[in-house]
Amino acid sequence: MQLLTFTLCGGDFGIPLKDIELVEKRSNEIVKMPATSAYIKGIATIREHIVPIYSLASRFGYNAEESGYFVIIDVEGVKLGIEVDRVNAVIDAEEAKVLSVPSLLSGGDNYLNNIVVARQKELIILIDVNSLITHDEKMEINRLIAEKR
DSSP: OEEEEEEETTEEEEEEGGGEEEEEESOSOOBOOSSOOTTEEEEEEETTEEEEEEOHHHHTTOOOOOOSEEEEEEETTEEEEEEESEEEEEEETTTSEEEEOOHHHHTTOGGGTTEEEEETTEEEEEOOGGGTSOHHHHHHHHHHHHHHO
């Protein structure tokens, strides 16, 4: 499995390459939308498409700062831009060692997959994008996109 790896608030994360549409250096303004969840920062125009922007930092309980990149993912047919600080590399997870997180540390969040990839001296937390957003958030994102069309 190939992973796009990135840094967010000092931590290293990975998403399977098959779930990624594109990576865009942040140059677009995020337009805040009323009545959205705390994790949805708003919308941005990326390559002439309206894309909801999702704050992984907020979702993970980090202090959110201005990010450097948008990673556009496909979550069950819904395009979503996630903010990341830095995009690192595409790695082959078969070359790395895939490990389960001890249950004491897993916290029960399905989107983190409770799996890390050990590669050289780093640990990369694997994110399951299909479990990242809740059903209610998915409905909210669809509403945002429909309103802006």
